[in-house]
Amino acid sequence: MVSDLTLTLYEIPETQDGVVHLDMADMHVLGVSAGDLVCVEGARRVHLLVMPAFMGDRNQRLARVSPLTVSNLGSYSGQKARLLPERVKLPLAERVTVQAVDDLDQSHLIARHSQLAGYCLKRAVAVDDEIRVPTLGAYPLKVKVIGVTPAGGAQIGHATEFSVVGSPDERTGEKGLPAIGGVREAYLTCQKLVKARFSKSFSYAARSALLTGPEGCGKATMVARLAKECGATLHVIDGYRLLNVWMAQGISGLETELSDLDRRGSGILLLDHLEALVQVGNSEALAASTHALIEQLCAVLDELPTRPNVFVFGVIAGEGAALGRLAARFDFRLCVDAPNRWGRSELLHIATNGLTLDTDVDLGELAAITSGMTARDLFALTSAASYFAASPKVRAQDFMMAFRNQTPSAHSEILCDIPLTYWDEVAGLDDIKQVLLETLTWSLFDRDKFLTAGVKPPRSILLSGGQGTGKTSVVRALTTNIPMNYIEIACPAMMAKYQNDKASFLTETFALARRKAPCLVFFDDIDALFETLSTDSDTAPHQHPLVAQLVAELDALPLMAGVVVVAATNRPDRLTQDILRPGRFDFAMTLPMPDNAARKKVLQIHARKLPLSSDIDFDRLAGNTQGMSSAELANLCNRV
Template identity: 30%
Template sequence: MGDRDQAIKNQLNGENMEERKQNFSMRMEGLDSLFNEVKQLLNLEELAELASKIEEKAESGDLKTEVHFSARSNIPRQGNIPRSDRFSRSTRVSTTNDGDEVETSYTTNFSHSPQTGSSRDHSSRNTVRNSVRTTSTAHSAHSSASSSAHASTNQEQSKTSANHANDSKQTNQSQPPLDRTVGGLGKVLAQLRDLVEVPLKRPDILEKLGLEPPKGVLMVGPPGTGKTLTARSLADHLGVNYIAIVAPEIVGKYYGEAEKKLRQVFEKATKAAPCLIFIDEIDALVPNRTQVEGEVEKRIVAQMLGLMDGFASRSGVIVLAATNRPDAIDPALRRPGRFDREIHFPVPDRNDRREILAIHTANMPLAADVNLELLADQCLGFVGADIKGLCQTAAYGALQRQVVNLAQIPDRLVVNNQDFTDALKQIQPAVLRSLTVQAPQVQWSEIGGLETIKNTLQEAVAGALNDRELYDHAKAQAPRGILLSGPPGTGKTLLAKAIATAAQANFIAINGPELLTKWVGASEQALRQIFAQARQVAPCVIFIDEIDTLAPARGNYQGDSGVSDRMIGQLLTELDGLQSSDGILLIAATNRKSSLDPALLRSGRIELHLTVDLPAESDRLAILAVHNRDRPLAEDVNLDQWAGRTDGYNGADLAFLSNRAAIFAIRRHQQTRASDRQIALSDLKITSSDFEQALAELDQQRH
């Protein structure tokens, strides 16, 4: 019985095994059939072939591209592709600074003319190694071939001068005027267009004249002055391709990675010509090799030099680079044939600020009390980015003021003058913040006495900063430097601040001893930087207090390792380098004029010498009147009497006298109010006895 059961079991197992094999074979056949159906539906092979063709055309330059590099800036990193009626293409390469890992996405639109007999757009979609993406139809191969023929025709036609002119005209019509996009940089834009437009749009003109177009242009200026915006807007306006990279993102952690990324950028730009390469913060990419110790930085500099020398000047590629530290760039890059052109982006003046304000408020509903002319005067030292922030802050203030809750929104929102006034209190200009520049508000009326000196200084300010065209017309030379000498406390610093206020200029105050350091060359470098910063924020008044400690007569100090002599030499060099058009006025103050180096005081340097002596009685009366103008003086206070009793006192002493008299009056009022609560604030008066106590205290300090 057991043997028979075992035989039956074996038979059943064998049948089951055969059945399982048959079922498995049927399932595999079903899967193969399903896979073939899916393969036929998706047509992956055809799509992959089309994607490869598109990639080859892009690499060979037949397919124009818009190239995007990731960057920290919020400005779109893009370029414009001029379009024609018969064939339009829009290809975008979204890339990062990652060498071989660059991901590229091409989007092609083929628009056929009626002559081709097709009004449909044929496109395909697929993803391959370089992330090439299109849309799919059954006629994609025909569309690719047709578009290739159109592209070839356009390339042949673009070689003629007539089509060059038509392309330029069409581009200018499709783009807004450049000065409406970038405000306050009219001269800079004109220089850039002269350097870039003809080489990229009409290289045949330069070839006829035998001219070599520039390979690189270095844009120098403080942060926020519009260097990045100008580069991007210029590419958009000209209708050329645009590659923007941020220098620190190029540097990688692997050996040779940064150099490879740079080579790829230049290769892509050459294939996408005409093309602008924009390198932001180039000082971080190619620093001075004598000031760095790492080998990576030196290799990157060498690679950059090789790339700048390697591509042909007529390749249709121009490199724009931006920096606010030109001295930190390796000098080899700034020679002719590389970055041989440098364009400086200044801090906007009053008219430029007015133009920038008009651009940023063009779409704002401004109230009638908003005066852009007056607002431009109040934005002293603001760059373009600061003005944009000011307008945005004012608009948000208007929103908070008028919209209490989202359920009740007024039909009309306006930005008024108070919104801008409040915004001005919140926005501190970036340039002024980094340069510790002040915008003083000291009026001439706040300085008592010194009428002759004030009149002389007003003429000097008019010539050096305000009315330069009159001096130019009369061929007159305004003073570059003014020396205020006299005892301490006579108002020399106050006079310098009043000059800056009258000229609506920035004000850089320097104390002579603060520049002196123990490190060799550091003091001279600090002085150079001050004058460079003054040029950036011109018009500017540089005030050097205690200049006798900074520039004493040479040869008098033997134990300072020659620092004083080197500082004098550097100061003389900077003064000789000042031009009347720079908008810089140097004012120096000292109470030891005889100890200054004679070379500093000759004509053409610090040539206007004014002695600020102790005030006469009439001047003392004027000073006392200024300091007690708004104070509650009692009837027994006779300022004429106190002006006569303060012979030999300077302006600082008289300011101290007036202030201490007010403090003694406050102290007396507090004691009286402690015993009598009926005493009102209006009962507080500064009496003659208060001045007597203040004068006694002042005499004690003086002696």
């Protein structure tokens, strides 16, 4: 006989949203099993997926849920909740309408709305529920459900469509704030710094911050928006104007500006284009004057403790290290990198808001091919596409015409992006994919469990196999599926491009990976490093600075939370024992040539958009292509 239960709610962050962990005895009383939906009553009624209790919770009369689930119940941890008997059968949701808190989250949500069903698969939702969307950053994104079709509770499936109500421009227009995109993480960090500075409850807070990164990423626009949102007075001093005007006035002019800002209440001083000081300082004739100006700026920053109502932002295109002593005077340093695919999609939605787009324009696909483009590049691309348009509607070919003439500003930088390759595009390799997915997911998101058990979480994997077996594709699909940031290093290209600075390139790569965690660093054709060194250098490969730096970075991986390394090679015999010894790569897997079933699936994937005759027999084709790799099968379909 089933009956209802009253259990104590306890929240733990490790629990998935929309899930309740119950003891097997409690499941039996309720008449449910793992994977069923059960109705839980707090101040609100919520349907949750049942999962087995954790080892320490057995026979404790507890219901373990996530903090967000407790919030959806309208309860708090330690409070009693009533669980209704028997499993609940909800219809599949056809459409779920959500709304973000502000325009920043709204832009991010619009750029990723097509992926939301995958994140919330099998979860039950109802109006007024909150959903958390993974953002690859320190600041969670929560959205509110404002509509579900069919009405009432429903369960999310693969076919569920998500729609976002409103647009970012409507939200920014209400407050008069400039729209920004691709810098959500950096903006929220700056917002936190400024609010802490102007709040009286903080005994110590940062007084200044240096923003670095490629030119055109929106650093100055971000500061302007922040000042308006905080109600602070903004004063901008351009680096080039500083050289022409402020050098004549000396430090007294800067002190006057700071005093005025301090008297007005909360004020933000923006020192823009500080790279001008570096460029002019390289001239022997102006080096002394530039050095004197930098000393004056250092003195101004040193006086900030006496001006509690002022926050100073410095902006430089490039690395802040070029500023020397001045960079060290800033309390906080933040790198605003070129936007990833999600960020570019945000910016394209903002840039095209006033345009009429044809139905063949897919901003998601456009974001995928514009890697390395900054906010300025994407706005210029959109403007150029509108100029090329021969009709009131901007077509996909207009964007392609504009794209040919647009050079990415961050093209020469180390790019950290999110690939666009899905699991169903990688045929076969099911065992390899499962091992990779479980290993890296556990390593990145369950690191504390490994450490508690006294086990080092796996951080590095070496993939080997013949050419065209899908090593690169499976790694790209892995990072898309998790999801996580992705840095791909083509080792042959790196050896050719960075002739004398390869070791520092590796250092910068891992520094970017640490900054962008969770991040996967992929070394494609890693054997090229050792082949070139063994033939072109008098130094033994294991003694070469490049190999020494790579070994050092691999040894430091356990200290880099959120960073994993995958390397691929066609020639594992070329790798030295320094790299292959236990501890450098935690796993080594060999990808086989596709078997008959895998070849059939590869052919079906690459032929799915082809106008095929009804007499095409994929089983026969798979049998006749024995010995061909996945890449060769893809090329066969392209040649048809």
